[in-house]
Amino acid sequence: MEIAKSLQQIPSSYIREILAAASDKNVISLAGGLPDEKTFPIDLMKPMLESLSDMTEVFQYGATAGYGPLLEFLGDYYQLPESHIAMICTGSQQGLDLIARAYIDPNDTVVMEAPSYLGAMQVFGLVQANIVTVPQTECGPDLDALEVVFFEQSPKMFYAVPDFHNPTGVCWSLETRQRVAELCIKYNVALIEDAPYRELRFSGDAIPLTSDFCPDHSIVLRSFSKIASPGLRMGAVTGKRAYLEPLIKVKQGADLHSSVPMQALLLGLLQHDNFELHIDKIRALYKTRYQKLFAELQRQLPETCELKAVDGGMFVWLSLPECDTFALAKTLLANGVAVVPSPVFYPAHDKAKAALRLNFTNATPDELEEAVKRLAKVLQEQVG
Amino acid sequence: MEIAKSLQQIPSSYIREILAAASDKNVISLAGGLPDEKTFPIDLMKPMLESLSDMTEVFQYGATAGYGPLLEFLGDYYQLPESHIAMICTGSQQGLDLIARAYIDPNDTVVMEAPSYLGAMQVFGLVQANIVTVPQTECGPDLDALEVVFFEQSPKMFYAVPDFHNPTGVCWSLETRQRVAELCIKYNVALIEDAPYRELRFSGDAIPLTSDFCPDHSIVLRSFSKIASPGLRMGAVTGKRAYLEPLIKVKQGADLHSSVPMQALLLGLLQHDNFELHIDKIRALYKTRYQKLFAELQRQLPETCELKAVDGGMFVWLSLPECDTFALAKTLLANGVAVVPSPVFYPAHDKAKAALRLNFTNATPDELEEAVKRLAKVLQEQVG
Incomplete structure (x- = not known):
């Protein structure tokens, strides 16, 4: 075949x-990108692991967007505005795949920094996107090159990893974030902000998400693989409802929903006092x-x-x-x-x-x- | 956007x-297709649920095809021939989605019985397949109509639910299975045999899988949603290695792999004496x-x-x-x-x-x- x-x-x-x-x-x-197994918060997950057998409802079919109590928690955790929602994915990798499938037709232009995350290139390659790259500086994407691409090629989206980029480790400056957000609004380009490493800052002060400066022109991908455990395959996508509803529709065909016991386990962990x-x-x-x-x-x-x-x-x-x-x-x-x-x-x-x-x-x-x-x-x- | x-x-x-x-x-x-919650074997899963916290390896990234010990177990469980392999999916729904994405170009012909499973129509619709239907009789597909379609339209695959079909409940006769397998071999059509209800026979004797008569022209989708728990989102796909490798490649972009703790939990359940x-x-x-x-x-x-x-x-x-x-x-x-x-x-x-x-x-x-x-x-x- x-x-x-x-x-x-x-x-x-x-x-x-x-x-x-x-x-x-x-x-x-x-060569890999594996977290150290010693960091897995198994002790913090243990109480919930042992409670799951009393939670019959997590073993039944669940909602495609995710386990209600977890979605509710994430709304507060990420301080989502009223018009925004969260959805749960089988790892943030699936969130990226759903975005590509929901929005990209063959030859639609997607912008990335070069170099960029391999898994994103795979996903956008599978939907036959026209991938256009801009060079990366020490502060983030080359802003002049980015504006030229936005202006000349009318891309549908700009995929980026502003916090501790894979592979370069670059963290975008505040000014770059503000400017990228302005450009996304000006040229009506959706920013796909992939933030799997955001919580792994060990020097300097946290900088707002780029999406904070263009909340209605962006989708944010969150991963729990680095701060909880990659084996769970738990990620989340947040953004305005109109952006996420098509993702939920694709996810229904893709896997109906993500594992509910894993979602309950993640919720227990995020709510743990010592998290x-x-x-x-x-x-x-x-x-x-x-x-x-x-x-x-x-x-x-x-x-x-x-x-x-x-x-x-x-x-x-x-x-x-x-x-x-x-x-x-x-x-x-x-x-x-x-x-x-x-x-x-x-x-x-x-x-x-x-x-x-x-x-x-x-x-x-x-x-x-x-x-x-x-x-x-x-x-x-x-x-x- | x-x-x-x-x-x-x-x-x-x-x-x-x-x-x-x-x-x-x-x-x-x-209206739904939910198993009764009373059937969830939570007591049989409890020992493994409580052991997971001692199994650090299940919290790390895993292999895309699945958790090794589970794959090994399934090889025996399904008595797979040497040239065949199993892979784990986030529910058998994902298996179907991976098949569609790995093999179907827009306008490729996929044959189904009419009526047919809604989730399959969604998935094949998303890859813009040309869905052609044949009528269903009490014994399975109308074989004359099926041969005409195979002959005239050279379909890439025939998607079918031979055991207790959704929605009609029809179970294909032995003769129909043998004949469908012959036709798939003769016209080089891949049979996608979806078997989520196979274990739910409450009258009469079990009949071999249709794929047993054309093992190298078929892919079998297995679900654990009806005999274990749908919330886990655990399914498996089996078939010859050459058929499954493209699915593994797509799955890598789709979600890297399915939840490993859920795979270990499923293995514990399948190995339980009382399963x-x-x-x-x-x-x-x-x-x-x-x-x-x-x-x-x-x-x-x-x-x-x-x-x-x-x-x-x-x-x-x-x-x-x-x-x-x-x-x-x-x-x-x-x-x-x-x-x-x-x-x-x-x-x-x-x-x-x-x-x-x-x-x-x-x-x-x-x-x-x-x-x-x-x-x-x-x-x-x-x-x-």
Whole structure:
């Protein structure tokens, strides 16, 4: 049976392949985007896990938009205005997929920063969007380039990860957020603000969501994978009712609704008195991991490599002199360290600037030190 | 933001509307397809629910195809041949959605029986399939009509619910299964065998899956919503590896993977010593419900209505003299009983024969008796 044309255009995921190779016991992986299992708030979930067997209603079919008590809680938690609603998704990845399916016709233009999140490129690729990228600066998207694209190409939406971007770790400045919001309103472009790393800030002060400056021109994707547990597959989408109703309609065909026991479990966790304390602990842990990785990289890397500091998230972006980063990643893997080469984060691989994405949340300080040792050795030989 | 053209063609679900109205306390609903909450095997799930907090790995990201131990178990459970695999979906509804997305280009032909499952029509509608129907007889699809369609229209797939069809309750005969399998092989059409009600047989002997006669030309969708709990959103898809790999690729973009704690919970349930006994109890319960409904209908309905006996499942199909079944369903609702009129189960509403779908699994015997009383009163007036 021949597969659909839309799927034929999707390349097999390089990351999946490298992650498979990285499961070798002799390889230290900085390639994935996994939270540390030690951060899972299982103790805080335990009371609700044990209560579920008394909650018959969570085992019945549920509403497509989500479990009522959780939706009600999230309305307060995110301080949604009257005209906005929340819906629950099977991970925020599903929220993104629903947005693409509900709104994008083949050849509709979607703008992203380059580099960008691989899962978003996959999803928009599947609906055959015309993906147009703008360069990313240290403060966020290049605003002039963004306005030109908005003006010339009338895109339907701008997909962005303003907080601790995947893969670069960049956090948009307040001014950039305000300006992007203005442009979205001016050119009637919907901002799809993906915020999975927002709570993982370990330095500096929180900045408002970009969507706070254009609430009626945006949809926000929230993830509980980094602050609770990815295995639950719980995400939420918020936005004005008119934007979300088509998503609910697509979700009905996609999976009817997300697991209700998992939604009840998430609600129990979010309502737990110690949940904020738990997030503080994650931040503290990841800060030490990041500082260790950053210090080791600064100490050991050749000067031709350029390292950007981050204030949160899960990744550091290491820029390199021009080279074949796929070949480099392969050599690194053979030397016991897995990383992700930059081209996979660009819709057009050949437009990528040479760089590596390094994850710091899922390796111990000792492993991070050893990983950098292996990385530095190869980089000294190849680009030093 | 304008919605995608594919979504514009999907009518809002009449069933959702009627189900909302049916939640009125004064209405007895035979409209839904809900299992009785009393059948949820919460006692059998309790040990695993309480063990989950010791299973850190289920809270981490998982494999897209599913939780390894569950996949391994299902391989044995379904006695899959070496070349076949299982994958886990967020309900079998997602399995169907993945099949449509992985294989159907706009205008590709998909064959179904008429009437057919509404959720399948939605999903194939979203990918803009050309849905062609063949009439259903008491033994399954009209085989001559099916061969003509296979021959003339070269469909990509034939979607079917051979066991206790939704909405009609028809169970395909053995001969029909063998013949459909032959036709699928002869004309190279993939059979999508949706089997959510298969375990709900309360009379007669089990018949092999149609796919057993064409294992390499079929994909089977399994649901745990009727024998375990719909709230979990757990389904499985089985078939040859080459058929399932594209589904896994689409699922990666759709939700990365399904909830791992729910998969572990399902595995614990399937492995429980009393699980088979539990299914026997569901069958016995639904048999008494069905017998009650059937007897009351036979006793009270006007002779112009035609009732078909069923050997399992959740629905009875009540054929009526030609009339406006939408108007009838509205009148019935005003008289305190909710049912689903036949046109919603046809891709072309105007081709529907007048009938009502009646569910017997989610009302008590007293409610069933009262519902039939209300139903009969209106039918006597309108079509008696």
